[in-house]
Amino acid sequence: MNSIFLDTLKGKPHSRPPVWFMRQAGRVLPSYLKLKEEHSFWHMMRDPQLAADVTLLPINDLGVDAAILFSDILVIPYAMGMGLDFTEKGPVFSKPLKDVANPSANLNPDANKLDYIYNAIDAIVEKRPDNIPLIGFCGGPLTVLCYMIQGLSTNHAFPDAINFIYSNKKESKKIIDALTELSIEYLNKQVDHKIDAFQLFETHAGLIPTDLYNELFMPSVKKMAAAARARKIPFIFFPKGLSTGLKYLTPEDCDFVSIDWQIEISEARKIVHSEIGLQGNVDPRLLYASQDVIENTLQKYIDFGSENKDWIFNLGHGFMPGIPYENAQFLTNWVKNTNWNR
Numbered sequence: 001m002n003s004i005f006l007d008t009l010k011g012k013p014h015s016r017p018p019v020w021f022m023r024q025a026g027r028v029l030p031s032y033l034k035l036k037e038e039h040s041f042w043h044m045m046r047d048p049q050l051a052a053d054v055t056l057l058p059i060n061d062l063g064v065d066a067a068i069l070f071s072d073i074l075v076i077p078y079a080m081g082m083g084l085d086f087t088e089k090g091p092v093f094s095k096p097l098k099d100v101a102n103p104s105a106n107l108n109p110d111a112n113k114l115d116y117i118y119n120a121i122d123a124i125v126e127k128r129p130d131n132i133p134l135i136g137f138c139g140g141p142l143t144v145l146c147y148m149i150q151g152l153s154t155n156h157a158f159p160d161a162i163n164f165i166y167s168n169k170k171e172s173k174k175i176i177d178a179l180t181e182l183s184i185e186y187l188n189k190q191v192d193h194k195i196d197a198f199q200l201f202e203t204h205a206g207l208i209p210t211d212l213y214n215e216l217f218m219p220s221v222k223k224m225a226a227a228a229r230a231r232k233i234p235f236i237f238f239p240k241g242l243s244t245g246l247k248y249l250t251p252e253d254c255d256f257v258s259i260d261w262q263i264e265i266s267e268a269r270k271i272v273h274s275e276i277g278l279q280g281n282v283d284p285r286l287l288y289a290s291q292d293v294i295e296n297t298l299q300k301y302i303d304f305g306s307e308n309k310d311w312i313f314n315l316g317h318g319f320m321p322g323i324p325y326e327n328a329q330f331l332t333n334w335v336k337n338t339n340w341n342r
């Protein structure tokens with residue numbers, strides 16, 4: 001495939017960085033909001049043709065260089081038997097693990113519950129333009145565990161989940177092992193159905209100290225990275241809030257690491273292992289500003305991008321509700337039309 005995104009992941013330089021956005025297939029696109037008037041998120045995600053169409057919307061509407069599967073990280077606990085609903089206030093589990101005695105014994109992983117996702121991947125591969133690779137994904141072990149224990153995300157500190165992790169380390173490990181096993185099966189099936197790259201979304205990595213993250217959760221990340229590597233699929237790790245813990249990542253852990261906005265991209269380059277490429281890290285909230293302000297703020301990326309060819313342009317987290325569509329288009333066009341002095 002002739003893809004600037006895959007070339008960059010594999011170390012082949014281009015005259016500009018590739019660009020895609022976390023949460024690109026959703027709320028920022030008028031075409032998506034229109035579909036949302038007729039269908040629920042759950043319905044769109046479970047209908048393979050609709051999921052494929054939504055996955056490809058930002059290719060046409062924004063002009064990004066890669067597609068990301070339209071699904072959610074919480075399909076894994078759902079496939080473990082946890083009742084899940086997507087409500088106005090975000091995802092809600094009917095029986096969070098904080099309310100269950102002996103939770104690991106009550107999980108029933110059933111990979112067949114994810115079959116509709118592979119059908120969606122087949123439909124995407126069939127419909128996509130030739131040069132557009134598909135990114136598969138799943139949630140990082142800490143982030144998914146937080147949702148499973150807490151049951152919802154109205155408090156982003158996930159207090160009961162963190163309490164549980166500290167007070168039930170052994171039980172936490174058992175759940176993490178079960179999550180890891182199903183996630184690896186899920187990754188392998190996504191590869192069987194021809195995804196081109198894989199991203200692990202560890203959105204809540206910053207909730208706990210790095211040493212605890214490294215002890216309890218990094219073994220799981222390493223196993224997933226090894227599974228991707230065995231299939232020759234580039235592996236991007238997004239540990240939001242990991243901060244200076246980024247310095248512990250090794251090339252075995254990921255090919256690229258996605259950086260949030262709390263650390264400057266040039267600073268991240270200094271502390272991340274030189275063989276690991278970077279992705280990121282524009283603050284998505286910058287897109288609430290005027291295009292003049294956006295353009296001025298982006299200037300610092302030109303020097304960085306001119307020196308660093310192992311870099312994928314992206315946000316530090318996903319698009320936010322209410323970001324003007326025109327500004328998302330402006331950002332994509334800016335990346336494509338800037339002279340990167342390469």
Ligand code: CP3
Binds near residue numbers: 073089
């Ligand atoms: O990036 C993409 O466009 C691909 C699809 C995707 C979704 N969720 C679709 C979605 C991806 C990669 C995710 C990952 C995800 N889901 C994460 C990790 C990344 C991140 O944003 O932090 C997390 C923590 C979740 C859990 C989740 N799902 C939350 C908290 C919510 C509700 C709040 C929100 O962000 O909208 C969801 C629902 C969800 N997942 C929607 C979409 C498009 C919104 C559904 C709607 O339109 O109502």
